[in-house]
Amino acid sequence: MKKKALVAGLSSLAAISTAHAQSSVTLYGIFDEGFEYVTNVRTSGTTGKSLYQLDATSGLQGSRWGLRGAEDLGGGMKAIFVLENGFDGNTGRLGQGGALFGRQSYVGISSQFGTVTAGRQYDSVVDYVGIFGVSDQWASHRGAHPGDLDNLNNSARTNNSVKYASNTIGGFTFGGLYSFGGQAGDFTRNQVFSVGAAYNNGPLALGVGYLNVRNPNVSFFGNNPNGGGVTANNISPAANPVISGYASAHTYQVVAAGAAYTIGAATLGATYSNTRFLALGNTGASGPSPQRYTGDATFNNVEVNAKYQITPAWLVGVAYDYTKGNGADSTLATIHNDGVKYHQFALGTDYSLTKRTDVYIFGIYQKASGVDSTGQEAVASITGLTAAAVNHAALVRAGLRVKF
Known part of the structure; x- marks a missing residue:
């Protein structure tokens, strides 16, 4: 009897151990704290002042914590989920407009045929092209293209979405996303869809992506809990x-491509994006248009970058970004939007103290010219900061990043 009891007990332990090995939940996170110096900051009653500040939201990676889980379903299938929260480490406030899991929140199934997930997720331009920009590497959110106009740095997530991602086949991957608009009687209103593909094999990496958003001021830029579109909160005119100024667009469209080539310790990279705000003046369904814009507004953006791994722990990088916008027509005689140009330069270095802790410093300089979307003389607009008081601005950030 004792032997039988012992055998039964060992069998039970083995079953528990097997079940535990087949499922897992991981707690992970990043705390990125930095000191910033910014020039030509716009302030009430004055212009062109310098700013010194601590910031824990716009480092090499935004501060966050999350839960990631998987359970083996057998036959090569797994149930998976991700819940990821963004936060401001200096105040304890929630990020992404107050969403509890505002960075990502999805559940799905992975198998030999790929992965299908549903929830709040990243679009295909972010997945397949964003990785080639320096804002995803060593220059932080601050190094994104002006105003993150093409969303390569993922300023806007996609709610209510279903997503497919293939497994890697000979270095190729591909996928797509669709977000239901949820409007009775109007199938396309507020919908979002995107597709993308990538190739990564040896020294060469390539990526392409397409994003199409209907009524973007509501369905995309305003999809955080306290969001109201491009004219509210973090994406206000200032x-x-x-x-x-293009809040009234019926459709927001991005076509983007990226590439990188590694030669020894050096990597050369580039991105291109064409961003269009189509059918401006759709004030009933999309957003306001105090500038009375009509037709379309188009931006073309090119980034070239390079990085060099001096040692396995020490990286240096440099980048130049050029943005050209063609402006938009207006029915107001006082608005003459002939277009805008932005030139942006970035330089940075990152040093790993350990596998999970690094220190860094980077600088960004931006200069604008022409007329911006508000119909005013363009001013510098470094991503994540209030627009500058004049047409040029600079930022220097030194920080510490800890991963867990």
Whole structure:
């Protein structure tokens, strides 16, 4: 009897151990704290002042914590989920407009045929092209293209979405996303869809992506809990004059491509994006248009970058970004939007103290010219900062990043 009891007990332990090995939940996170110096900051009653500040939201990676889980379903299938929260480490406030899991929140199934997930997720331009920009590497959110106009740095997530991602086949991957608009009687209103593909094999990496958003001011830029589109909160005219004047667009469209080539310790990279705000003046379903814009507004953006791994722990990088916008027609005689140009330069270095802790410093300089989306003389608009008081601005950030 004792032997039988012992055998039964060992069998039970083995079953528990097997079940535990087949499922897992991981707690992970990043705390990125930095000191910033910014020039030509717009302030009430004055212009062109310098700013010194601590910031824990716009480092090499935004501060976050999350839960990631998987359970083996057998036959090569797994149930998976991700819940990821963004936060401001200096105040304890939630990020992404107050969403509890505002960075990502999805559940799905992975198998030999790929992965299908549903929830709040990243679009295909972010997945397949964003990785080639320096804002995803060593220059942080601050190094994104002006106002993150093409969303390569993932300023806007996609709610209510279903997503497919293939497994890697000979270095190729591909996928797509669709977000249901949820409007009775109007199938396309507020919908979002995107597709993308990538190739990564040896020294060469390539990526392409397409994003199409209907009524973007509501369905995309305003999809955080406290969001109201490009004319509210973090993407207000003062914070993002690059695109805020185009809130009335019926459709927001991005076509983007990226590439990188590694030669020894050096990597050369580039991105291109064509961003269009189509059918401006759709004030009933999309957003306001105090500038009375009609037709379309188009931006073309090119980034070239390079990085060099001096040692396995020490990286240096440099980048130049050029943005050209063609402006938009207006029915107001006082608005003459002939277009805008932005030149942006970035230089940075990152040093790993351990596998999970690194220190870094980078600088960004931006200069604008022409007329921005608000119909005013363009001012510098470094992503994540209130627009500058004049047409040029600079930022220097030194920080510490800890991963867990």
